[in-house]
Amino acid sequence: MAKKVKQQAVSLKVPQSHDETVEYIAEVGRLQRERERIQAAMNDEIAAIKQRYEEQAQPIGQDIKQLSEGVQIWCEANRAQLTNNGKVKFAQLASGKINWRMRPPKVSLRGKEAIIDACKQLGLTQFIRTVDDINKEAMLADQDKATKIQGVSITQVEDFVITPYETELEEVA
Template identity: 45%
Template sequence: MATKKTRIKTAAALVFVPQNREQVADIIRELGVLNRELARVTCDMNDELAAIKEDYETIAEPRRLRIEALTTGAHVWCEANRDAITQGGKTKTAAFTTGEICWRMRPPSVRVTGQEAVLHLLRKLGLGRFIREKEEVNKEAILNEPEALAHVAGINISQGEDFVVTPFEAELAAA
């Protein structure tokens, strides 16, 4: 029985490969031109988007203010009548013919001001269980002494190289 050979076809590269320094210099010049054109197109787009956003913000603002006023008014009435509309506090939701309102408790949160003073006080009061001691590998120290850890499994030090093309550009001086 003959075995079927698998052919892998790759597309031909569609890039221009320069043949000398002058052609590379031309590529860098063209990259500079294209980068500046792209920046201009981006600025034009952002100018148009800003104008459109401003127009719609102007249209939306009275509606936003009306929503806020109506919500505040409904909240005031519902708070005043909370016992009646929540069956004496048995429910947190009240249904109306056009929708419903509800009260929801947010999850508790902790806010610490003066972190160092709070840590010191917790230690002083013997409440160390409320202090998190984070243990992690010190990557900066490893980079300072890579040869000391060359034999340690699980630690790999890698370094890559980027190819960067920077066309020359001049900045305009401020008037």
């Protein structure tokens, strides 16, 4: 028995002449421009909505910033108590967790050519890449020597983070 093959009917508009093809192409162009107008109108509305909500959120963001700065000041003043004399870098409070994080150290350079010359004169070629560029990774690995070079400073910044506890409402059936 032969297999039945089902095919979905194709409902395409196919031009039947040269003139009809020209008309179809013109219609495609008109439809593309119409779609672009719709997209532009959508983007205008999205921009207005975004601006409205950003304006509403701006004072709240300022309040969060002020409260966070106040919490940080209090926590810094009470850091020894909160961190068990520096044994930990966080504290669990009733409403959330605070912690201090050290960012990785970073090398800052002023006067790159002078630093390269200084490294060569001091015999610290491990701080120079073969393309005559400063090897910041090597400076981070040997910070004591690197900071003796004029123009080199190594800084590290500590971030203060507040993580409020959050819960979700339970759905009751």
